[in-house]
Amino acid sequence: MPPIAQYVFNGVVTGGILALPAVAFSLLWRLLRFPNFAVSTYLTVGAYVALMLNQGARAPIELAWLGALAVTGAVALAVDRIAFRPMRSRRPFSLAIASIGVAFVLENLVRFVWGNDFRSFDVPVTRATSIAGIRVGRDQLLILGVAVAMMALAQAFLLRTRLGIAMRATADNPLLAAVKGVPTERVIAVATLGGGALAGGAGVFLGLDASIDPLMGGGLIISVFAAAILGGVGSAPGALAGALIVGIVEEVGTLVVPPTYKTAIGFTIILAVLLVRPTGLAGARA
Amino acid sequence: MIAYLTAIATLVGVRALLTLGLNVQWGLAGLVNLGAVAFFAVGAYTSALLTVGGTPLIFAWPAGIGLAAAAAAGLAMVALRLREDYLAIVTLGFGEVLRLFLLNEAWLTRGANGVTAIPRPLHAHFAARYDVFYLVLVLAAVAFVYAALERVRRSPFGRVLRAIREDETVAAVAGKPVFRFKVQAFALGAAVAGLAGILFAHYLAYIEPNMFLPQESLFVWLALILGGSGNNRGALLGSAVLLGLLEGSRFAKDVIPFLTGVRLAAAQQMLVGVVLVVLMIRRPEGLLPEKPGSD
Amino acid sequence: MTTMTRRELLKASGAAGLVIGAPAVLSAQSKEPIPIGTLCPLTGAGGSYGPDMQRAVVAVVERINKAGGIHGRPIQLFHEDDQTNAEAGVRAARKLIDVNRVVAIVSTWASAVTLAVRPLCVEAKVFLIGVSGADTVTQGEHKGYVARTQPNTNLQGRMYAKFAVSKKEWKRVAYLALQTPYARSFGDAFTGILKTAGVTITDDLIYEDKKPSYRSEVTRILATNPDMIMLEGYTPDSVVMAKDIYKAGYKGAILAPSFAINAKFIEGVGAEVAEGIWNMDRAPLYDSPAYKEFSAAVPRTDQSPYAPQAWDQMSIVALALAAGRGEVSGTVIKDQLRAVANPPGTVVYSYAEGAKLLGEGKKVNYEGASGSCDFDAIGDILSAPFSVQQVRRGKSELVQIINP
Numbered sequence: 001m002p003p004i005a006q007y008v009f010n011g012v013v014t015g016g017i018l019a020l021p022a023v024a025f026s027l028l029w030r031l032l033r034f035p036n037f038a039v040s041t042y043l044t045v046g047a048y049v050a051l052m053l054n055q056g057a058r059a060p061i062e063l064a065w066l067g068a069l070a071v072t073g074a075v076a077l078a079v080d081r082i083a084f085r086p087m088r089s090r091r092p093f094s095l096a097i098a099s100i101g102v103a104f105v106l107e108n109l110v111r112f113v114w115g116n117d118f119r120s121f122d123v124p125v126t127r128a129t130s131i132a133g134i135r136v137g138r139d140q141l142l143i144l145g146v147a148v149a150m151m152a153l154a155q156a157f158l159l160r161t162r163l164g165i166a167m168r169a170t171a172d173n174p175l176l177a178a179v180k181g182v183p184t185e186r187v188i189a190v191a192t193l194g195g196g197a198l199a200g201g202a203g204v205f206l207g208l209d210a211s212i213d214p215l216m217g218g219g220l221i222i223s224v225f226a227a228a229i230l231g232g233v234g235s236a237p238g239a240l241a242g243a244l245i246v247g248i249v250e251e252v253g254t255l256v257v258p259p260t261y262k263t264a265i266g267f268t269i270i271l272a273v274l275l276v277r278p279t280g281l282a283g284a285r286a
Numbered sequence: 287m288i289a290y291l292t293a294i295a296t297l298v299g300v301r302a303l304l305t306l307g308l309n310v311q312w313g314l315a316g317l318v319n320l321g322a323v324a325f326f327a328v329g330a331y332t333s334a335l336l337t338v339g340g341t342p343l344i345f346a347w348p349a350g351i352g353l354a355a356a357a358a359a360g361l362a363m364v365a366l367r368l369r370e371d372y373l374a375i376v377t378l379g380f381g382e383v384l385r386l387f388l389l390n391e392a393w394l395t396r397g398a399n400g401v402t403a404i405p406r407p408l409h410a411h412f413a414a415r416y417d418v419f420y421l422v423l424v425l426a427a428v429a430f431v432y433a434a435l436e437r438v439r440r441s442p443f444g445r446v447l448r449a450i451r452e453d454e455t456v457a458a459v460a461g462k463p464v465f466r467f468k469v470q471a472f473a474l475g476a477a478v479a480g481l482a483g484i485l486f487a488h489y490l491a492y493i494e495p496n497m498f499l500p501q502e503s504l505f506v507w508l509a510l511i512l513g514g515s516g517n518n519r520g521a522l523l524g525s526a527v528l529l530g531l532l533e534g535s536r537f538a539k540d541v542i543p544f545l546t547g548v549r550l551a552a553a554q555q556m557l558v559g560v561v562l563v564v565l566m567i568r569r570p571e572g573l574l575p576e577k578p579g580s581d
Numbered sequence: 582m583t584t585m586t587r588r589e590l591l592k593a594s595g596a597a598g599l600v601i602g603a604p605a606v607l608s609a610q611s612k613e614p615i616p617i618g619t620l621c622p623l624t625g626a627g628g629s630y631g632p633d634m635q636r637a638v639v640a641v642v643e644r645i646n647k648a649g650g651i652h653g654r655p656i657q658l659f660h661e662d663d664q665t666n667a668e669a670g671v672r673a674a675r676k677l678i679d680v681n682r683v684v685a686i687v688s689t690w691a692s693a694v695t696l697a698v699r700p701l702c703v704e705a706k707v708f709l710i711g712v713s714g715a716d717t718v719t720q721g722e723h724k725g726y727v728a729r730t731q732p733n734t735n736l737q738g739r740m741y742a743k744f745a746v747s748k749k750e751w752k753r754v755a756y757l758a759l760q761t762p763y764a765r766s767f768g769d770a771f772t773g774i775l776k777t778a779g780v781t782i783t784d785d786l787i788y789e790d791k792k793p794s795y796r797s798e799v800t801r802i803l804a805t806n807p808d809m810i811m812l813e814g815y816t817p818d819s820v821v822m823a824k825d826i827y828k829a830g831y832k833g834a835i836l837a838p839s840f841a842i843n844a845k846f847i848e849g850v851g852a853e854v855a856e857g858i859w860n861m862d863r864a865p866l867y868d869s870p871a872y873k874e875f876s877a878a879v880p881r882t883d884q885s886p887y888a889p890q891a892w893d894q895m896s897i898v899a900l901a902l903a904a905g906r907g908e909v910s911g912t913v914i915k916d917q918l919r920a921v922a923n924p925p926g927t928v929v930y931s932y933a934e935g936a937k938l939l940g941e942g943k944k945v946n947y948e949g950a951s952g953s954c955d956f957d958a959i960g961d962i963l964s965a966p967f968s969v970q971q972v973r974r975g976k977s978e979l980v981q982i983i984n985p
Contacts, residue, residue, distance in 0.1 A: 098562070101561075111552040221378075263382055
C-alpha cells in the first residue's frame with residue numbers, strides 16, 4: 001500500500017487542474033445566473049487547439065498552451081454572442097439546456113476533425129522521481145505551479161482591477177451595478193473570455209497529465225459542478241478549495257471504491273452538499 | 287425497403303414511449319430529469335437478465351417496470367427538493383453513475399460484454415414476419431400508454447400536478463402533499479421509460495452499457511422540446527421528427543462521400559446540438575405548444 | 582450510442598435491397614453463388630488486423646472461384662466491419678445473416694464480438710469461425726456451429742506462464758488486464774501456474790477501457806513492487822497504460838500480447854517507453870507449404886498471426902462444403918469440419934489439393950498456414966507453438982519459440 005500521501009498528492013494535482021474550469025464555471029454561473037455546461041468542453045477545445053499547434057505546426061508546448069488560451073477564450077466569447085446573448089432574459093433552465101447543446105456541438109466538432117482515438121502532445125515522456133516516498137512527476141509539478149499562478153492572477157484581477165471589481169458587483173446585484181453605470185455586456189465579455197482561457201489552459205494540462213480525446217472535458221463536468229457547489233457558487237477561492245477537496249477525495253476514494261467510480265464520488269459530493277449546506281463552503285447565495 | 291421502414295418505425299415507437307415517460311415528469315409535473323436514460327436502462331437490463339436466466343417474460347417485464355419506478359422513487363425522495371438547475375445535474379449524474387454500475391458490476395450485469403441472446407417474445411409463433419409482429423407490439427404499447435397518460439392528465443391527479451408545476455406554493459397552501467405527488471409523477475414517468483427499455487432490449491436481443499450513454503437522455507429532451515414540451519402529442523411528433531432528422535442525415539453520406547463512420551456520427555450529433563440551441567433561442571415551446579388551460 | 586445502433590440496424594436491414602425468402606440452404610442444382618460473410622475489425626482496437634485478415638479470405642476465394650468454385654458454384658463474399666465493438670458486430674452479423682443469407686461467417690477477431698454474434702449464428706444455423714481466444718467462445722450450447730483457430734485463453738495463459746517461469750529473475754509478478762471476456766480466464770490460468778512454480782503474484786487488477794489516464798491503477802500496482810507486469814490489453818489502452826507505468830518510474834519488465842504491442846503501439850508510446858517490452862503470440866507454421874502459399878498470395882501490412890488463420894479458416898470452410906453432397910449450408914460445414922481438418926486422411930495444404938482428393942472420394946486432413954488445424958469436440962484447436970518477441974530499438978524482434 002503506498003502512503004496515503006501519494007494519493008493526496010495525486011489529488012492535489014488533479015484538483016489543481018480542476019480548479020481552473022471550476023472557477024470559470026462558478027463565476028460565470030453567478031454572473032449569468034445559469035450553470036454553463038459548455039465550460040467543461042472548453043477544456044477539450046483548448047487541448048485540441050494546443051495539439052494542432054504542437055503536432056501540426058511543431059510549436060513547443062508552451063507556445064501551444066498560449067495559443068490554446070487565446071483561441072478558447074475567443075471560442076467562449078463567440079458562443080456567448082451566438083447562443084447566450086439572445087437569451088439573457090430567459091429562465092436559467094433554458095440557458096442551461098442551450099449550454100448542453102453547445103457542449104454537444106463542440107465535442108462533436110472535435111470528434112469530426114480528429115476522431116475518437118486518444119492522442120498525446122509531442123513532449124518527451126519523463127519518469128517520476130521519488131520524494132519522501134511519494135512519486136512526483138516533473139510534469140505534475142509544472143502543471144501545479146502554472147495552475148496556481150493562473151489562479152493568483154485571476155484572483156488579483158477580481159480584487160484589484162476596475163473591471164474585476166465591476167464583475168463582482170454585477171454578480172452580486174446586476175440591477176444595482178447597471179444603475180451605477182457598470183457596462184454589463186463588457187463585464188460579461190471579459191468574464192467569458194477569461195473563463196474560456198482558464199478552461200482551455202486546463203485542457204492542455206489535462207492533455208499533458210493524461211491523454212487527449214473528445215470526451216476529456218465532458219467527463220469532468222460532474223467534478224467541476226461538484227467543486228463549484230462545494231465551494232459556494234460565485235466564490236473563486238471557494239471554487240479552488242472545492243476543486244482541491246474534490247480532487248483529493250476522488251483520488252483517496254480509489255482506496256475504497258474501484259477507480260472507475262470516480263464520477264460517482266463527485267456525484268455523491270454534490271448530493272451531500274446540496275442536501276446539507278447548499279450554499280457551500282463560502283456560504284454565498286447562488 | 288419495407289424491412290427498413292419497419293425497423294425505423296419500431297425504434298421510433300420505442301423512443302416515443304421514452305419521450306412520453308419524460309413528459310410525465312417534465313410536461314406534467316415540471317421536474318427536470320436529465321437522466322432519463324437511467325430508467326430506460328434499468329428496465330432493459332432487469333428484463334434482459336431475468337429472461338436470460340430463465341424467468342418467463344410475464345414476470346420479467348413487470349419486474350423491469352417495477353424496478354425502474356422504484357429506482358426513480360428512491361432518487362426522487364433524495365433529490366426532488368432541489369432547485370431546477372441543481373436537479374438537472376443530479377439526475378444527469380445519476381444517469382452516469384448507473385452506467386458505470388452497469389459497466390463495472392460485471393458479476394451482475396455482464397459488464398462490457400453485454401447481455402446476449404435475450405429471448406424474443408413469441409418468436410416461435412411469428413418467426414417468418416417477426417419484425418412486423420414486434421412493430422405491432424410496440425405500436426400497441428405506445429397507443430396504450432398514450433391513452434392512459436391522457437387519462438392521467440385529465441384526472442384529479444393530473445390537475446394537481448399541473449397546479450404544482452405552475453405554482454408550487456399555491457398548491458401547498460391549498461393543502462396538497464406536493465412532495466408526494468412529485469415523487470409519484472417521477473416514478474410513473476420512470477415506469478414508462480422502463481417499459482420502453484424492455485421493448486428495446488427484447489427487440490435487439492443484445493444490450494450493453496454503451497447503448498445507454500448520457501447523450502441519449504439529451505436526445506429524449508430534444509424530442510420533447512422539439513415536439514412541444516408539456517404535451518403527449520408533441521412527444522410523439524418530436525420523436526418522429528427527431529428520428530427522421532437523424533435518419534435523413536444518414537443519406538447525406540451518399541451525397542457527401544467522405545462522411546462515414548465516426549464522421550457521420552459526429553456530424554449527426556452536432557446537428558442535434560445545433561437544433562437544441564436554436565430551439566431554445568427561437569422556439570422553446572416547440573412545434574405543438576401546449577395550449578394554456580387545456581384540459 | 583443507441584441512435585447510431587438503430588440507424589445502423591436500419592441500414593443493415595435494408596441495405597442490399599429486398600432479399601426475402603432465399604433460404605440459407607441452397608439447392609444443389611443451381612449455379613447460384615454461395616454467400617459467405619467476413620466480420621473483421623477494420624476499425625477500432627483491432628483495426629490493424631482486420632484488413633489483412635479480410636485480404637487473406639479474399640485471396641483464398643479468388644483461387645477457389647478461378648478453379649471453378651465449390652460444386653461448380655462460385656463463392657460470393659460479403660464484408661462487414663465490426664469496429665472491434667460487440668454492438669456494431671451484432672448489427673453487422675444481423676445484416677449478413679438476414680439480408681445476405683450467408684452460410685458461414687469467418688475471421689471474427691475480438692472475443693466480445695464473437696460471443697455477442699454467436700447466438701445469432703447458432704439460431705440461424707450459420708457456421709462461425711474466428712480467432713477469438715476467450716474460453717467461453719466454445720463453451721456452452723453452440724451445437725457445433727462454432728470453431729476457432731486460435732488457442733483458447735486457458736492454453737494461452739499456460740504458454741505465457743511457461744515463458745514467464747523460465748525467466749528466473751521474475752519473482753514478483755503483477756497481473757494487469759483490460760476488462761474483456763477473457764481477462765479472468767487468462768489471468769487465472771497464468772497466475773495459477775506461476776504460483777505453483779513459486780512466483781509471488783503481487784496484484785491482480787482488471788481495468789476499464791477508454792480511460793485517458795490510469796494513474797490510480799498504476800499507483801496501486803507499483804506499490805506492490807513487482808519485477809514484471811503482465812499487461813493484457815488492446816493497443817489503445819496499452820499505450821496509455823505503458824506511458825503511465827513509465828511516468829511513475831517503473832523500471833521492471835513488462836510482458837504483453839503481441840496483438841497489443843504492434844507498430845501502432847510503438848509509435849504511440851515512443852521507442853524509449855516501448856524498449857524492452859516482451860510480447861508473445863501464437864506462431865504461424867513458417868515452414869509449411871500452406872504458409873508459403875499464403876505469404877506469396879496475401880500482401881500484408883502486419884506480421885500478426887491472424888491473417889494466416891483467416892486463410893486457413895476460409896480454406897477449411899470451403900473444404901467442408903466440398904465434402905458435403907452438394908448441399909450447401911452451415912450445417913454441412915458443421916458436420917464435415919473435423920472430417921476435412923483432422924486426421925485420418927491424406928495431408929493437404931490447400932483447398933485445391935483437398936478438393937481434388939475429395940472429388941475422388943478420399944479423406945483429407947488439412948494442415949494450414951497457421952498450424953495443423955485439428956479441432957476438438959467443442960471447436961478448439963488442440964495445441965500451438967508460441968513466439969516470444971522483445972521490442973528492441975523501436976522494433977519487435979523474435980527471440981524464441983515456445984512449444985506446448
